[in-house]
Amino acid sequence: MGLAEELVALVGADRVLVEPVDLYLYGTDASIDRGPVKNVVFPESTEEVAEIVKIANRYQVPVVPRGAGTGLSGGAIPIGSSLVVSLTRMNGIEDVDPINMTARVGPGVINLDLSKHTKALGVHYAPDPSSQSICTIGGNIANNSGGPHCLAEGTTVEHILELEMVTADGQVIVLGGQAPDPVGLDLRGVVVGSEGTMGIVTSAIVKLTPNPLATRTVLATFNTVEDAASAVSAIIARGIVPAALELMDKLMTVAVERFVGAGFDTEATATLLAEVTGHDSAVDAELEIVREVCELHDAKAVRVAVDEAERARLWLGRKSAFGAVAQMAPDYYLHDTVVPRTKLAEVMAKVYEIADRYDITMMNVFHAGDGNLHPLMAFDSTEPGMLDRVHAAAKELVEVCVAAGGALSGEHGVGIEKRDLMPLVFNEYDLDAQARLREAFDPDGLFNPGKTLPEGSRCFDFGRPVPEGVWV
Template sequence: MNINQSFKQKLIDIVGSDYVIVDKQDMIVYESDGTHDKGMPDYVTLPGSVEEVSKLVILANDYGIPIIARGSGTGLSGGAVPISGGLIISVNRMNKILNIDPEKATAVLEAGVINLEISKKASEYGLFYAPDPSSQQACSIGGNVAENSGGPHCLAYGVTTNHILAIEVVLPTGEITWFGEMNKESSGIDFRGLFIGSEGTFGICTKVVVKLLKQPEEVQTFLIAFNNINDAANATTSIIGSGIIPSAIEMMDRTASKAAEEGTNAGIPENSDTVLLIEIEGFKEDIKEQELLIKDIVNEFDPIEIKLAANTKERDLFWKARKGVLGALGRIAPNYFLVDGTVPRTKLSFVLSEVNKLAKKYGLIVANVLHAGDGNLHPCIIFDQQTPGDTQKALSLGGDILKVCVENGGVLSGEHGIGYEKKEYMPLLFSENDINYMKEMKNIFDSKNNFNPGKIFPEMSDTIEQPK
């Protein structure tokens, strides 16, 4: 029996033959995530318990095989792509909601639970789970922990790390432990906070304790059309500056909103240049007050139209237009490259104008979709990979857009993570000292660099200075 066969047999011994995949055809689905990056794994396993995950990690260590943790594979930075092969440990089978405690407003979940399922189940108690990535119908809570995922409604509620009380993890040694506790006041190192957003490089998250929020008494959604992108950006800044924090402020430019309208008939005016989707939540009395204030502020920027969702059906239609926009862009060209940067909210208008200048320079179409309230841009570069040179042009344009974000006080990623796709841009934002500090942290958790190797860190010198 060669090493491959011996390893495969041991995988089967741990999880059972039904949950080990080695056939190349069957593994194609595991070679990529939501990006263009690809890498074929050597083995895929679907363990059913934390003990099985632990045994798999110990086994892979014994054989020196890299480990890539995977949730639903919806990531947008190449984080779950096995770029140099290895063993994928998928948490998809570990998908049970173990407990909801309505008194403490918490839920205990296995890592493979789908994000949207949490709120569905919690709604039985009048509760919901706030972070709502656009992929929430498919993405797993374990993946959300790895990426510290955001979503449209994170403007008011915060991102994943703000809603996670504790996590069960399997460390690169195979040890099982819990990080975090129910009480945020505890002292000592916040390993929970360090692990969240570490992109599968510190270990595998297997269980999560999340905080749930009370469902709002009322929700109101605006669809507001503007004559230009500056007015929409300035209206966003004015609303936030006035002291109102809507649960979401989403923006679509002309290209994006036209594609969205064609796909959904949401009622976006034909002559609109930029659209804002604003949602407010709370007590009925709050909603009435904020509704009037928002209208007053927006009216200062000569909107083409202010639409209020008349009912849940219309509200869902507005959101369908927003959440379905990336798919709708396929009408323009077959491929897109989604950029993810964040800038200070007050720089949005300037940065968007720079993005459009860059798009002209490269001769590519960019559809701008934004979580505008957070200053989180998603310029979507549309291209056809069959056209020679366009893929490289799209990637270069994406890099230039990230440079503009950083030059204007922003960062490389608001919610998708660095992964494989953006690791070479890290020196734009971080000094060698900064990156070395992070590398040392990686080394503490995973001294053999066996967990999700080749992610986050650029290919630069590994020399770390020693203190005197």
């Protein structure tokens, strides 16, 4: 029997893809690359995942775990002919516990479905990436996904209490737990965000968050992006942490207005969407701070959403931004970098300077409160020389952010996209330490090889003399 036959014998022919036209669909994600797929298998239980990993081991075929394929850094794209393990059928929501505010979910559960499921209990799952209506929690775990409301609530890793995971040798282990501080190294925190390179998560106990008692959503407009960015930094410096602080520039608000008609001012150079949540008696005081700081930074107008319908419309506008871009140009390239928020205004000025110099349409909508930039280049790839310009501009963007003390990625992951940029922020010892960590989980590189770390990260790979006593 070959690989496909063994998989069919395990799960049945209806849960294994073998036809080239089917396999082609699983060769990419929401980024711009593509890779070869040997087979796709759809397990429905932890036991099946464990057996699949053992089979893949026997055939020495790389295993690429996959959720909804909405990743933007190529984390789910195979490098070398691989077995794609799609976790979308493991989508059960069980054991919703209103006392401990937890739920057990399968990796294939759609992010937004969980909050819908728990709505009646007055709790929600806090991480809210813009793709939350289609992305899976398993994918969120792989990428440590963020979202607008992670400013106050933290990213995915802060909401994962326990993980069940299949290891490279097909064993099932449990990391973390519902009691605080499980004994030993806290491996759940390092598995979250490991981009499918350490194991396949088959189940998770997630933390649910009480819905806020009161919410105020503010829309402030500015004449310059720098003013808006300075206002963001100043709001945080005033000692409040709003639930969200999102910034959009003019090109983006125009696109969004055409797309969904959210009610944004298309004349404003920059629009800040701020949300404060909390106790009834606190939100108005915080709202006043936001208003005051915006006015101090020369806001054109500050408007508070009058009701839930208006609030929902504004957030729909924010979360539709990337869909809206599709009308502007046939192709787009969305970037994700982070800078200290005090550097936002300075870095944004450089972002626009880069766009001008390369003559590229650069639109911005981003998590300003976290310093998490999302410059988005809209272009037509059939235009001669355009792709070269886009790549060169993207490289400069990263360099500007790193020079400002920033990081390569805030929430989209390293994947393939930024793997080879890792030496910009880590030296060879740092990368070697990360490679050692990965090796401890997966010595033969079975899981998602070629992601996250550049080739040669392990010290002996690049020929540096190994100091005496160093483990190799």
